[in-house]
Amino acid sequence: MSKTFRDWEPDQVWLLPPSLQDLVPAGHVGHFVREVVRNGLDLGAILESYGEERGYPPYHPGMMVALLLYAYSQGVYASRRIARGCEERLDFAAVTAMQRPDFRTISAFRKRHSEALRGLFVQVLRLCREAGLVRLGHVALDGTKIKANASKHKAMSYARMVEAEPKLAAEVAAWLKAAGQVDRAEDRRHGAERRGDEMPDWVASKERRLERIRDAKAALEAEAQAAAADKPSGRGKGPPSTPPGKAQRNFTDPQSRIMKTRDGFIQGFNAQAAVDATAQVIVAATVSNQASDGPHLEALVEQITTNLAAAPEQVSADAGYCSEDNLAALETRKIDAHIATGRQKHGTPAPQARPAQPQSRVAAMAAKLHAAGREGPYRLRKQVVEPVFGQIKQARGFRQFLRRGLAAVQSEWSLLCTVHNLLKLAAARRLPQPTMVVSA
DSSP states (O other), X not given: OOXXXXXXXXXXXXXXXXXXXXXXOTTOHHHHHHHHHHHTOOOHHXXXXXXXXXXXXXXXXXXXXXXXXXXXXXXXXXXXXXXXXXXHOHHHHHHHTTOOOOHHHHHHHHHHTHHHHHHHHHHHXXXXXXXXXXXXXXXEEEEEEEEXXXXXXXXXXXXXXXXXXXXXXXXXXXXXXXXXXXXXXXXXXXXSOSOSOOXXXXXXXXXXXXXXXXXXXXXXXXXXXXXXXXXXXXXXSSOTXXXXXXXXXXXXXXXXXXXXXXXXXXXXXXXEEEEETTTTEEEEEEEESOSOSGGGHHHHHHHHHHHHSSOOSEXXXXXXXXOHHHHHHXXXXXXXXXXXXXXXXXXXXXXXXXXXXXTSHHHHHXXXXXXXXXXXXXXXXXXXXXXXXXXXXXXXXXXXXXXXXXXXXXXXXXXXXXXXXXXXXXXXXXXOOOOOOXXX
């Protein structure tokens, strides 16, 4: 007896149009993202930028925002891959209502509305607070280095610029002289029909490189002059306006910097996040081209207060944030600080203190952590903030910024953090509300 199978007719045309609810299962995160954008976010800053009625109607900005947020939640970041998802994936079709913007439209939308997209972070954060996912009982700070959209091999130090500029200038001058001789010889041979100002590609390439070196050298010198103006004059190895020889500038993304990571050196940025301990929601985020974490503590705490109109009760951070100024700033704000004063060693109850003055805040912090031991609030730091970076970089595969320039990178990081919080909000629909007991 033969087995009866269900019909399989790829060429069968649907008699009735499908519903969005039929494309992906009910409760899918794609539906959640779409409905949050439609009913939970204020897109006025984006909508107001469209004024003229001329031309073919553009895609609805709400659909484009939902598409970007959903694509980022699925680890799809490049505009070409997002456009391909609109053509090939049912979950993308459920978000866009089966519309298919091309990659140029997606890329242009993301660039045009960078600032407005950054503003979505605060809106989603406040939705998380309304859902009980943010309590500001304990907030952990940390930073992670992320590669820039530039190669570290395209960077040059100031010392190499000083050395290369005259050599390259002499080489270009010699080639221009040779090119002039060739032009004159050709004029004698072929007549003066040619303009005579055509430049061989090999000369133009060197000239462009020389221009870029000069621009980068001037930028480093301007930075050195600005830094010297902020500091009192003193003894130094050179004039105040001279950058150190090791100062580098990248030709592809001049605002990125060489930074050290556990896996070696990268050309990148320092992405910062403050994470609430209740449900690992990011409550403040920023990006810098400063490799050190310390200078970002006050800005992060201030951003938390601005975003949520309240300051955290406790703050924990690793030794990179420990300084007299930072501890004083938290003390002024009456925030209970738990900041490591040195690297933690195996077999010790708390991070070991750096050499410090006996009456300093750093010494007092070291004593405070030691007294609290392994069960003190500092233990929350790793389990609160580090998994967030793991979810962004490992689970959702974001390892390198796509855009260039500090402002564009800040917008991209803000969008990533917005999506992280949006996924926390989506998970809260299905899971019991988490609780976190904060030690005094």
